[in-house]
Amino acid sequence: MMQKTFFTLAALLFAIIAFNSCKNNKYEAFNSICDTTNTKFSAVINPILTNKCLACHNNTTMNGGINLEGYDNVKANYDAVLNSTRAGRMPKDGPLDSCTISKIQTWVNRGANNN
Ligand code: HEC
Known part of the structure; x- marks a missing residue:
């Protein structure tokens, strides 16, 4: 029982960290994109x-x-x-x-x- 709770929490923590690092990556990528769609x-x-x-x-x-x-x-x-x-x-x-x-x-x- 204890063990199951521990693994659930660990998995949850991992998911939160993974999700946040993805969010940060997206944010950085967004900042460094050079938009050359319009070069009129x-x-x-x-x-x-x-x-x-x-x-x-x-x-x-x-x-x-x-x-x-x-x-x-x-x-x-x-x-x-x-x-x-x-x-x-x-x-x-x-x-x-x-x-x-x-x-x-x-x-x-x-x-x-x-x-
Ligand atoms: C504050 C003044 C100034 C500004 C602003 C400036 N230039 Fe120049 N440019 C010069 C001078 C002075 C020369 C003569 C050569 C030298 O002194 O390096 C020159 C020479 C050039 C030359 C020929 C020599 C070489 O280095 O290829 C080109 C091409 C050129 N400039 C392009 C540009 C472009 C493109 C811009 C804007 C993105 C620009 N310049 C902005 C002052 C300026």
């Missing part, structure tokens, strides 16, 4: 470049000869954009996080469209 130029990519690059790479200030203002200029430079951000050289004032770089990479992989 107008909604996602252009705003990233506008915020992070345009101060130094626009129609009048073209550091390193790179202009990232507007679709045509971005399309012409997407290799350089990927290389410089992946290497962490750009932006000058601190690297992009890996999810942001993944979004740019995914947009290029999908054809670098003006969408």
Whole structure:
């Protein structure tokens, strides 16, 4: 009788621990997922470049000869954009996080469209 109760409690404890560790894993996975469902130029990519690059790479200030203002200029430079951000050289004032770089990479992989 004692033994049965002990095993029941032990099983219950195990189930609770297992359940909670699953919950925690799911939570961590949720936090580290990079959502690249939407990589439209107008909604996602252009705003990233506008915020992070345009101060130094626009129609009048073209550091390193790179202009990232507007679709045509971005399309012409997407290799350089990927290389410089992946290497962490750009932006000058601190690297992009890996999810942001993944979004740019995914947009290029999908054809670098003006969408
Ligand atoms: C604070 C100013 C500044 C910002 C912001 C900035 N850049 Fe630059 N960038 C420069 C300067 C200055 C150069 C000239 C080369 C050098 O000094 O490294 C340059 C050069 C480049 C080059 C050519 C040389 C190389 O390293 O490949 C590329 C491509 C480039 N930038 C891309 C970007 C992208 C993409 C962003 C945004 C994610 C960005 N830059 C943000 C200042 C900036």
